Amino acid sequence: MTYQLFWGDLHSHCSVSYGEGTVEQALMRAKAQLDFCSITGHAFWPDMPTDRDRYGEIIDYHNKGFAQLAGNWDALVAKQAAASCDGQFIAFPSYEWHSLKYGDHNVYSRGPELPLRDAIDLPALRQLAHDANAIMIPHHIGYAAGYRGINWKHFKDSQSPFAEIFSLHGCSEGEDAPYPMLHDMGPRDWQSTAEAGWDMGYRFGVIASTDHHGGYPGSHGDGRVGVFAESLTRDAIWEALQARRVYAVTGDKIDARLTVDDGWIGSTIQSTKRRHLKIAVRGSDKLDRVELLKNDRVIRCLSPNVPADTSDSRYRLRVTWGWGQKDQPVSWNAHLALSAGSIVDVETCFSGQAIVAPQGVGGHTDGSDEEDLPHEVVERTLRSLAWRSTTTGNRSTRHPTTQAISLAIDAPINSELTIEVNGKRLVYSLGQLLERGHSTYLRGWLSEAIRVGPLVPVAKCALLAELDDEPESDCDRYRIRVAQTNGQWAWVSPIWVER
Numbered sequence: 384m385t386y387q388l389f390w391g392d393l394h395s396h397c398s399v400s401y402g403e404g405t406v407e408q409a410l411m412r413a414k415a416q417l418d419f420c421s422i423t424g425h426a427f428w429p430d431m432p433t434d435r436d437r438y439g440e441i442i443d444y445h446n447k448g449f450a451q452l453a454g455n456w457d458a459l460v461a462k463q464a465a466a467s468c469d470g471q472f473i474a475f476p477s478y479e480w481h482s483l484k485y486g487d488h489n490v491y492s493r494g495p496e497l498p499l500r501d502a503i504d505l506p507a508l509r510q511l512a513h514d515a516n517a518i519m520i521p522h523h524i525g526y527a528a529g530y531r532g533i534n535w536k537h538f539k540d541s542q543s544p545f546a547e548i549f550s551l552h553g554c555s556e557g558e559d560a561p562y563p564m565l566h567d568m569g570p571r572d573w574q575s576t577a578e579a580g581w582d583m584g585y586r587f588g589v590i591a592s593t594d595h596h597g598g599y600p601g602s603h604g605d606g607r608v609g610v611f612a613e614s615l616t617r618d619a620i621w622e623a624l625q626a627r628r629v630y631a632v633t634g635d636k637i638d639a640r641l642t643v644d645d646g647w648i649g650s651t652i653q654s655t656k657r658r659h660l661k662i663a664v665r666g667s668d669k670l671d672r673v674e675l676l677k678n679d680r681v682i683r684c685l686s687p688n689v690p691a692d693t694s695d696s697r698y699r700l701r702v703t704w705g706w707g708q709k710d711q712p713v714s715w716n717a718h719l720a721l722s723a724g725s726i727v728d729v730e731t732c733f734s735g736q737a738i739v740a741p742q743g744v745g746g747h748t749d750g751s752d753e754e755d756l757p758h759e760v761v762e763r764t765l766r767s768l769a770w771r772s773t774t775t776g777n778r779s780t781r782h783p784t785t786q787a788i789s790l791a792i793d794a795p796i797n798s799e800l801t802i803e804v805n806g807k808r809l810v811y812s813l814g815q816l817l818e819r820g821h822s823t824y825l826r827g828w829l830s831e832a833i834r835v836g837p838l839v840p841v842a843k844c845a846l847l848a849e850l851d852d853e854p855e856s857d858c859d860r861y862r863i864r865v866a867q868t869n870g871q872w873a874w875v876s877p878i879w880v881e882r
Contacts, residue, residue, distance in 0.1 A: 388610070391610060391620075395595050395602075396422070401451070410474065477490060482531065484505075488520060521538070526564065549631050550592055551605045556577050581679060581877065591608055594606070599734065603635075604783065609637075633873075637667060648862075651880075654854070661849050663847055669869070672684050689843055697841040704785065725792065729763060733758040797814060805825055809823055816837060821834070861878045
């Protein structure tokens with residue numbers, strides 16, 4: 384079977400419970416960058432702390448948000464159903480169930496309907512999900528058990544085909560994973576990581592989603608999920624989710640594929656002899672490395688296949704803009720043109736404000752999110768591209784608010800690239816940009832800036848490999864993870880091989 388790759392965010396919030404931005408804004412922004420999404424409502428917390436002296440503000444905040452979702456639930460479900468159209472875009476209904484003891488879970492149905500039901504504990508929630516033909520997915524699993532991280536002894540992979548291992552909260556893949564947990568909920572605990580769950584014999588895939596609270600599904604850098612499905616339909620995406628043909632990326636749409644004896648990611652296959660593995664990766668920027676893991680141990684570290692022939696005219700080009708002052712929104716109007724060649728593909732790397740804990744319930748967007756689409760490609764031709772955007776300065780040296788586009792272009796190296804942006808005209812030959820970025824401040828020091836480049840040969844963004852491997856145990860687990868030099872990652876769901 385050959386599958387197509389689709390992109391989504393299954394865990395994104397807005398003001399429907401507690402968060403910022405409207406459902407309409409969230410769906411519009413999702414459609415601009417994704418194939419599917421879920422606007423998740425905060426719904427229940429059966430073991431919420433009761434010590435009002437210490438947690439009174441948290442108790443009131445959450446209860447108000449839960450009550451707001453209950454009043455908005457029917458409208459939320461209806462709006463997501465109305466936004467869905469097979470072949471164009473799909474929105475799945477979901478709600479979030481918090482738990483100190485069991486860890487937080489999101490409940491999803493194929494849709495378009497999903498009953499909003501509370502449960503006193505995880506077994507009761509599992510029964511409700513079963514009755515609704517729903518799945519329940521744990522997220523920010525890496526927090527310690529008992530502190531809203533996962534407790535693997537209560538996990539059942541029959542109703543949780545995958546876990547969310549990356550979001551604004553950080554990465555929960557394993558002990559050596561990048562992106563530590565920095566939220567006030569605490570640090571990462573190895574016993575709650577995906578690798579710990581696999582070591583216990585559970586079979587589940589991995590995804591990333593934003594957990595963004597600013598009405599911006601697919602916010603770049605905060606987590607996205609790739610799904611291999613037969614088509615962009617509600618049934619096909621749902622079948623792929625249940626089959627674990629899913630994987631996690633931080634933001635860049637890294638096409639990462641692994642098969643073992645033609646078995647796809649998420650599958651369990653039988654093999655008593657040597658296995659044949661195929662790896663195919665197509666990044667959005669220069670690849671640093673692709674690691675092949677067997678039973679969570681790196682057995683091969685692979686580099687891009689760079690041919691000796693340098694006549695290839697295919698490149699990836701990244702343009703990034705933003706910076707400046709945090710309290711001064713800047714409107715951008717930009718036009719890019721090539722003197723020769725063509726723009727083959729445009730990947731938007733747009734993000735919302737970095738909101739994981741909004742200040743109030745029922746809030747509205749602020750700053751760059753006042754418009755329905757704060758960042759938008761407004762025109763595209765064979766050799767040109769125009770976009771508009773509104774940015775503010777980075778909130779800290781760890782919280783970027785910059786925006787970007789990544790272009791696939793096919794053009795001779797002596798072609799000229801011209802960018803007209805906010806009254807400035809920038810001209811570069813592609814040769815000047817080859818593996819080098821050039822920055823321009825639009826109004827002098829401490830003002831907004833734009834960075835053009837680097838231009839990277841496609842050969843340095845791609846990898847193909849085939850190899851054979853011997854059985855090691857009664858059930859071996861293979862997976863890959865991908866690191867780009869720009870800090871973007873992908874983690875692919877395992878393939879289990881039994882003998």
